[in-house]
Amino acid sequence: MTNITSRHEGAAGDLTARALREALYAGLISLGLFVLFVGLKSDQNIRNELILVPRWGLLAIFVVIAMVGRFLMIAYLQPFLASQKVVNAATGMLPDSMASRFFRLPFFIAAVVVSAVMIAAARGLPDNIAAYATIIRGLAIIYSLACLFYMFRIFITTHFTVLAVAALVLYPIVIVAIFGAQGSLKWVDNFGIQILIYVMLAWGLNIVVGLAGLLDLGYVAFYAVGAYSYALLSSTFGLSFWVLLPMAGILAAFWGMILGFPVLRLRGDYLAIVTLAFGEIIRLVLLNWAEVTNGAAGISGVAKASVFGIWSFDVSAPNNFAKAFGLPMSSAYYKIFLFYLILALALLTAFVTVRLRRMPIGRAWEALREDEIACRSLGINTVTTKLTAFAIGAMFGGFAGSFFAARQGFVSPESFVFLESAVILAIVVLGGMGSLVGIAVAAAVMVGGTEILRELEFLKHIFGPDFTPELYRMLLFGIAMVVVMVWKPRGFVGSREPTAFLHERKAVSGSFTKEGHG
Amino acid sequence: MEYFIQQLVNGLTLGSIYGMIAIGYTMVYGIIGMINFAHGDIFMLGGFAALIVFLILTGLFAGIPVVVALLIMLIVAMLMAGLWNWTIEKVAYRPLRGSFRLAPLITAIGMSIALSNFIQVTQGPRNKPIPPLVSSVYNVFGISISLKQIIIILITVVLLSVFWYIVHRTPLGRAQRATEQDRKMAALLGVDVDRTISVTFVMGAALAAVAGTMYLMYYGVVVFTDGFIPGVKAFTAAVLGGIGSLPGAVLGGLLIGLIESLWSAYFTIAYKDVATFSILAIVLIFKPSGILGRPEVEKV
Numbered sequence: 001m002t003n004i005t006s007r008h009e010g011a012a013g014d015l016t017a018r019a020l021r022e023a024l025y026a027g028l029i030s031l032g033l034f035v036l037f038v039g040l041k042s043d044q045n046i047r048n049e050l051i052l053v054p055r056w057g058l059l060a061i062f063v064v065i066a067m068v069g070r071f072l073m074i075a076y077l078q079p080f081l082a083s084q085k086v087v088n089a090a091t092g093m094l095p096d097s098m099a100s101r102f103f104r105l106p107f108f109i110a111a112v113v114v115s116a117v118m119i120a121a122a123r124g125l126p127d128n129i130a131a132y133a134t135i136i137r138g139l140a141i142i143y144s145l146a147c148l149f150y151m152f153r154i155f156i157t158t159h160f161t162v163l164a165v166a167a168l169v170l171y172p173i174v175i176v177a178i179f180g181a182q183g184s185l186k187w188v189d190n191f192g193i194q195i196l197i198y199v200m201l202a203w204g205l206n207i208v209v210g211l212a213g214l215l216d217l218g219y220v221a222f223y224a225v226g227a228y229s230y231a232l233l234s235s236t237f238g239l240s241f242w243v244l245l246p247m248a249g250i251l252a253a254f255w256g257m258i259l260g261f262p263v264l265r266l267r268g269d270y271l272a273i274v275t276l277a278f279g280e281i282i283r284l285v286l287l288n289w290a291e292v293t294n295g296a297a298g299i300s301g302v303a304k305a306s307v308f309g310i311w312s313f314d315v316s317a318p319n320n321f322a323k324a325f326g327l328p329m330s331s332a333y334y335k336i337f338l339f340y341l342i343l344a345l346a347l348l349t350a351f352v353t354v355r356l357r358r359m360p361i362g363r364a365w366e367a368l369r370e371d372e373i374a375c376r377s378l379g380i381n382t383v384t385t386k387l388t389a390f391a392i393g394a395m396f397g398g399f400a401g402s403f404f405a406a407r408q409g410f411v412s413p414e415s416f417v418f419l420e421s422a423v424i425l426a427i428v429v430l431g432g433m434g435s436l437v438g439i440a441v442a443a444a445v446m447v448g449g450t451e452i453l454r455e456l457e458f459l460k461h462i463f464g465p466d467f468t469p470e471l472y473r474m475l476l477f478g479i480a481m482v483v484v485m486v487w488k489p490r491g492f493v494g495s496r497e498p499t500a501f502l503h504e505r506k507a508v509s510g511s512f513t514k515e516g517h518g
Numbered sequence: 519m520e521y522f523i524q525q526l527v528n529g530l531t532l533g534s535i536y537g538m539i540a541i542g543y544t545m546v547y548g549i550i551g552m553i554n555f556a557h558g559d560i561f562m563l564g565g566f567a568a569l570i571v572f573l574i575l576t577g578l579f580a581g582i583p584v585v586v587a588l589l590i591m592l593i594v595a596m597l598m599a600g601l602w603n604w605t606i607e608k609v610a611y612r613p614l615r616g617s618f619r620l621a622p623l624i625t626a627i628g629m630s631i632a633l634s635n636f637i638q639v640t641q642g643p644r645n646k647p648i649p650p651l652v653s654s655v656y657n658v659f660g661i662s663i664s665l666k667q668i669i670i671i672l673i674t675v676v677l678l679s680v681f682w683y684i685v686h687r688t689p690l691g692r693a694q695r696a697t698e699q700d701r702k703m704a705a706l707l708g709v710d711v712d713r714t715i716s717v718t719f720v721m722g723a724a725l726a727a728v729a730g731t732m733y734l735m736y737y738g739v740v741v742f743t744d745g746f747i748p749g750v751k752a753f754t755a756a757v758l759g760g761i762g763s764l765p766g767a768v769l770g771g772l773l774i775g776l777i778e779s780l781w782s783a784y785f786t787i788a789y790k791d792v793a794t795f796s797i798l799a800i801v802l803i804f805k806p807s808g809i810l811g812r813p814e815v816e817k818v
Contacts, residue, residue: 032601036570036594037563037640050646052573215620262803268619269553273753274802277795280750284795288788418746422627429624475635481628482610489617 019075026070027063034062108147115140160437168343172336185332190451192339193407197400198443200346202427203436204396207353209425210434211362212389213369215272217421218279221259222252222394224286224416226401231299231411232292241305245402252398253391260390264383267372279421287413298412305406307337338407345403349396350436356392365389419474423447426481432490450477520660525783526776531667531736533775534674538729539752540759540767541681542722548698548762549718550615555626556606557726558749559633560599564727565740566637567598569646572734584651588669588735595727602633603723604716612712630745637742647739670732677728678768681721685764694718698762747791751778754798760811769809 039059040052118137149156156163171192175184205219226248233244259278263271286293293299306312313334356362364385367375376382405411423446431442453469453476539561546554568591575587610629614621654665685691693714696704705711733748734740751774759770774794781793801808 029601029605032598033605036567036598037637040570040574042570042573042641042646044644050569050573050648052570052577215623262799266802266806269623270802270806272623273553273757274799276750277799277802281792281795281799284789284792288786288792419631422631426624426628429620471639472635474631475639478628478630478632478635482625482632485621485625485628486610486613489614489621 015075015079019071022074023067023071027067030066031059031063034059038062103147103150108144108151111140111144111147115144164440165347169340172339176332176336182332185335188332188335188339190454191448193335193342194451195444195447196339196342196346197404197407198424198427198447199440200342200349200400200403201397201424202431202439202443203346203349203353204393204400205424206393206428206434206436206439207356207365207396208389208393209428210439211353211357211369212365212386212393214386214389215268215425216275216390216393217272217418217425218259218275218277218282219393219397219424220416220418220421221279221282222256222397223401223404223420224282224413225252225255225394226398226403227405227411227415228286228293228299228401229398230402230405231302234303235299235301238303241303241402241406242308245399248402249395249398252401253395256390256392256394256397257387260387264386276418276421279416280418283413283416283418286416293413296413298410298414300410302405302409302411304334304409305338305341305403313337338403342400342403342407345399349399352392352396353436361385361388423477426477430481430484446477446480449480450474521783524661525779527661527663527667529776529779530772531670531775532779533755533772534670535729535732535736535771536748536752536755536774537768537771538674538677538725538732539748540755540771541764542726543753543756544759544761544764544767545694545718545722547756549694549715550611550622550701551619552611552622553626553753554611554719554722555623555749556629556633557722558747558752559630559745560603560723561726561730561733561748561752562740562742562745563602563633563637564595564599564723564730565734565744566641566646566730566742567595567727568592568731568734569648569740571595572648572651588651588731592673592728592731595731596724599723599727599730600720603719607716607719612715630749634742634745641742643742645739645741648734650738651735666736670736673728673732677725681725682764684721690714690717750798751794754794754801757798757806758801758808760808762812763808763810766808766810 039056040054042050043053045051115137118133118140172184172188175187175192178184179187201219201223204222205216208214208216208219229248229251230241230244233239233247234241239247259275263274266274287296289295304313357366364375364380367378367380368382368385368389372382375385404415408415427442427446428439430446431437431439450473453473539557542557542560543554546552546557571591571594572587575582575590606629610625611622614625652665652669655662656665656668657663685694693704693709694717696707696709697711697714697718701711704714729748729752730740733744752771755770755774756767757770758773759766759768774797777793777797778790782790785793
């Protein structure tokens with residue numbers, strides 16, 4: 001008996017010693033990594049010379065965080081996760097029963113109470129304390145929402161499509177009811193429209209990457225083709241949005257075929273790099289062909305979309321929407337209209353994708369993704385299969401592009417850099433290639449999450465007035481890409497419903513499906 | 519004629535820089551079959567390390583000889599970039615080694631975004647100009663060759679010789695070549711594959727850091743976005759020379775440098791990047807194995 005306890009103590013001592021040692025290493029490595037870049041900042045002085053500004057305090061914080069994090073991970077988190085596995089095995093619960101221990105009714109009630117108290121208390125507090133209250137409130141609200149999702153998960157998963165569409169349709173109405181017409185702008189535009197554009201782009205790219213397995217790193221080129229064809233044709237010929245929307249789609253699809261044709265023989269990484277090159281070539285041509293595209297300055301004053309030509313959103317037009325209905329003038333109506341427009345376009349994309357997957361062409365795409373050689377030997381024409389995938393994917397990119405031009409009223413090559421392609425591809429992969437729901441969730445998390453940073457003004461009270469959270473947007477996006485990829489390489493939704501099946505429909509783990517070598 | 523030779527010299531200088539970056543791409547691709555998208559940003563990171571070391575040196579020892587300063591910059595930048603790439607490989611790429619083929623590519627793209635934005639956040643988004651380190655220019659038969667260019671070409675030659683020696687004449691290099699040919703077999707025969715891959719990343723990063731230092735010295739300016747375009751060009755160089763082949767990477771780098779400077783000299787400078795990207799696409803479409811690469815045999 002004594003033996004056993006002493007062995008336990010010995011193990012615990014070993015663990016602490018190991019954790020301390022690992023923490024020391026982590027501290028040294030992070031010191032090495034950050035000493036030049038965080039510890040010193042190259043800044044310009046008044047005479048425009050570079051000087052160094054030391055920031056040793058910040059460096060110390062980085063190193064301490066690395067050490068403490070590593071220590072906690074080795075000493076507590078890893079043993080805890082290991083013990084949870086034992087508990088799972090002993091109780092016969094599934095691995096996801098961790099969640100049932102994390103989301104409990106008492107905790108939920110506590111979180112609701114905390115958020116209510118924080119909302120009530122925040123009014124009377126000074127700014128810097130209120131900032132902390134806001135953080136706690138935010139965390140409590142997120143936790144209670146997650147709890148709600150978890151408690152009603154079965155209901156939500158069975159009725160997901162209906163619920164999601166209903167929530168999205170009601171979203172602007174609810175927002176207007178809460179914040180008023182002017183206050184709703186930010187929520188409808190920055191969150192609603194912005195996220196839905198990415199959802200649509202990612203769903204369009206999903207046809208190419210997720211279904212046909214053709215890794216495309218230049219998807220933003222088709223977005224650019226759509227945006228520029230709307231901007232140029234509407235300003236040159238005065239055509240309306242509703243004529244140009246299909247036209248932009250057709251033009252983008254055409255470009256998809258043109259760019260798809262040379263790369264038919266390529267596979268995997270090489271395909272990715274060539275499409276990246278094509279995307280960059282298109283952007284550079286848009287940038288340098290100033291006679292047509294107006295170069296880096298871009299095209300401004302792009303016409304707004306109208307409600308099928310019946311009501312316009314131009315302030316001076318006689319059939320202005322607000323005037324027609326006797327409403328006070330506001331730019332919110334246009335944004336709400338755009339929200340429903342992009343929602344309809346995105347749903348169209350999803351509908352087409354779902355339908356195509358049941359058709360021979362969709363089956364051929366998925367077969368191509370799994371094994372190109374088997375596909376060819378079974379008599380599938382890989383040329384047309386690949387070209388249709390490129391064309392249809394590009395078409396939705398073109399739709400999204402013309403929508404983008406109508407929304408911004410301005411297009412320039414700046415909006416179509418490689419980073420955008422990378423972001424869209426990241427959303428597709430992080431969502432779980434081929435899974436429409438997963439991709440929508442990934443878009444909401446990644447794009448919405450980075451948009452939320454703009455809203456974190458209260459952090460200025462904690463980190464000082466120079467702190468601008470939106471600077472960290474892309475840094476966090478990149479880190480999130482890496483973390484999600486390492487943690488869940490198959491994306492948020494790692495399983496796929498097969499479209500073709502024998503006897504019964506069984507969801508397969510994403511690990512069994514191959515990514516494209518086509 | 520003099521103009522042409524002048525452009526050749528400029529192109530060779532630029533090509534040396536691209537070649538040194540390209541080696542990192544080609545080695546990593548050869549050994550684990552992954553396009554290390556963040557390699558261009560490691561190059562940029564090396565440039566920034568050199569910049570900061572330069573500022574420290576000029577701030578602390580005002581009259582330091584240029585040779586010593588350059589040497590310290592090079593060494594610190596190499597160590598720094600090596601440490602970064604080592605950490606990145608360990609944290610971000612190693613857990614995905616058995617995963618599907620797209621996973622490391624996506625992670626590398628994420629890492630590239632994270633690295634360039636890390637530098638933007640910590641060092642600021644502006645261009646970082648430094649006063650010229652060496653400014654002498656020699657006139658040989660009507661062609662002006664600056665000392666910078668001589669230093670760059672000299673350092674490239676020296677480093678590539680060292681590098682060639684490591685890969686072909688040392689046990690470490692033998693382990694690397696074995697891992698490249700067959701990772702599983704190499705592991706069975708006692709090669710520490712994980713360590714070899716780590717060392718490969720460190721070596722590639724060190725060369726990229728040298729290229730970054732040279733870039734800083736040549737143009738006198740560095741900015742956080744500098745990783746992308748030189749990175750893609752160096753990748754083009756690696757592909758052009760035949761990815762996986764070390765002499766190919768250097769050859770490809772020199773060719774890309776020459777093409778870029780000749781294109782800028784005789785055609786429009788605005789479309790010089792279009793030229794590089796077109797070469798990348800054309801080579802990959804028509805001759806994916808490049809000039810010196812082995813054709814990839816597909817097994818069914």
